Amino acid sequence: MTMFPIIRRTDRILVQGLTGSQGSFWTERMLETGTQIVAGVSPKRAGETHLGLPIFASARAALAGMPVDIAVMFIPPAAVRDAALDAIEAGVRGLVVLTEHVPTHDMLTIFARAAAADCRIVGPNTAGLVTPGEAFVGIMPGHNTNVFQPGRIGVISRSGSLGTLICLNLTRAGFGQSSFIGIGGDPMIGTTTEDALRALDQDPRTDAVVLVGEIGGSMEETAATYAATMTKPVVSFIAGRAAPEGKRMGHAGAIVAGNAGSYAGKRAALEAAGVTVVDTPRVIADALSARLPIYAHDTA
Incomplete structure (x- = not known):
C-alpha cells in the first residue's frame, strides 16, 4: 500500500467539488498527468458525467460502488466540515484539504473523526501533493x-x-x-x-x-x-x-x-x-x- 502523503499513480482519487470552475480546471490537469481520478462529488449534479467521470451526491455514494483511496476537496470553507466527514466516514484513507479559512472548531472535529477512522489528512490550506511522472492532487502545477x-x-x-x-x-x-x-x-x-x-x-x-x-x-x-x-x-x-x-x-x-x-x-x-x-x-x-x-x- 502506498505511504500517504506520497501520492502514486495507483492511488484512486475522488474529487469533491469536481464540477466547479477550480475543480474542473485542476481535475483536467490531474488527468493529463495520469492521476487515477475515478469519480467526483457534486450533490446538485449527481447522476451526471463530467470530464468523463461519474458524479455522485456524496462520498459515501461513490465508495458504495467503487474503491477510492484519497479524496481531494475543492470545497468552500463553510462546507468543508460536512464534506470531510462524509469522505472519512465513507472510508477514504487520505484526505487533501485545499481550502483555507476553515473554522477552527470544524477542523478540530475533522481531525478527531479522522484519527478515529485511521484517515490521514493533508492540510487545510495545502497546495497539494505531486509525484512527477506519476500523479498529483491539488493546485500545484504538477502537469x-x-x-x-x-x-x-x-x-x-x-x-x-x-x-x-x-x-x-x-x-x-x-x-x-x-x-x-x-x-x-x-x-x-x-x-x-x-x-x-x-x-x-x-x-x-x-x-x-x-x-x-x-x-x-x-x-x-x-x-x-x-x-x-x-x-x-x-x-x-x-x-x-x-x-x-x-x-x-x-x-x-x-x-x-x-x-x-x-x-x-x-x-x-x-x-x-x-x-x-x-x-x-x-x-x-x-x-x-x-x-x-x-x-x-x-x-x-
Missing part, C-alpha cells in the same frame, strides 16, 4: 514539466508558491523530484513537517530532502529532532529571515514571539541536527550537490 521532473529529491513546503519556486530551481539545475508534499500554512494541520520528513526518509525513491520552512510555529524545530536521526541529507531554506518580531506574515501560522518560531531559533535547531540551511532558494541545488557528490555533475 508543468518545466517545474516538475521525475527524480530522487523530496521536497516539503508549507507554501505552494515557494514550493513551486524551489522545484523549478531544482529542475533547472538537473535535479528531479521524488515527491512534493505541501503540508499547508494553517496553524493546525493534519500532516506536520516531521510527518512529511518521516515519509520521505522511509521512501526508497528519495535520496535527499529539501525542507522549505517559514517563521512562526515550532514544526521545523520539532522536525529537526527527527532529522538528526536520518542518514539521508536534508537541505533547508527558511523564509522570513528579515521579518520583525511579532509580525504576522501571509500564512496564519507565521507569527513570531521572542525566539519562539523565530528564524534564528529554527536555523539553529536544524543546523544542530546536521541539516544544511541556505540563505536563498537559488543555492539549494549547490548545497545538494555538496551533500550528494554523485549528482554534482547535474548542476554543471
Whole structure:
C-alpha cells in the first residue's frame, strides 16, 4: 500500500467539488498527468458525467460502488466540515484539504473523526501533493514539466508558491523530484513537517530532502529532532529571515514571539541536527550537490 502523503499513480482519487470552475480546471490537469481520478462529488449534479467521470451526491455514494483511496476537496470553507466527514466516514484513507479559512472548531472535529477512522489528512490550506511522472492532487502545477521532473529529491513546503519556486530551481539545475508534499500554512494541520520528513526518509525513491520552512510555529524545530536521526541529507531554506518580531506574515501560522518560531531559533535547531540551511532558494541545488557528490555533475 502506498505511504500517504506520497501520492502514486495507483492511488484512486475522488474529487469533491469536481464540477466547479477550480475543480474542473485542476481535475483536467490531474488527468493529463495520469492521476487515477475515478469519480467526483457534486450533490446538485449527481447522476451526471463530467470530464468523463461519474458524479455522485456524496462520498459515501461513490465508495458504495467503487474503491477510492484519497479524496481531494475543492470545497468552500463553510462546507468543508460536512464534506470531510462524509469522505472519512465513507472510508477514504487520505484526505487533501485545499481550502483555507476553515473554522477552527470544524477542523478540530475533522481531525478527531479522522484519527478515529485511521484517515490521514493533508492540510487545510495545502497546495497539494505531486509525484512527477506519476500523479498529483491539488493546485500545484504538477502537469508543468518545466517545474516538475521525475527524480530522487523530496521536497516539503508549507507554501505552494515557494514550493513551486524551489522545484523549478531544482529542475533547472538537473535535479528531479521524488515527491512534493505541501503540508499547508494553517496553524493546525493534519500532516506536520516531521510527518512529511518521516515519509520521505522511509521512501526508497528519495535520496535527499529539501525542507522549505517559514517563521512562526515550532514544526521545523520539532522536525529537526527527527532529522538528526536520518542518514539521508536534508537541505533547508527558511523564509522570513528579515521579518520583525511579532509580525504576522501571509500564512496564519507565521507569527513570531521572542525566539519562539523565530528564524534564528529554527536555523539553529536544524543546523544542530546536521541539516544544511541556505540563505536563498537559488543555492539549494549547490548545497545538494555538496551533500550528494554523485549528482554534482547535474548542476554543471
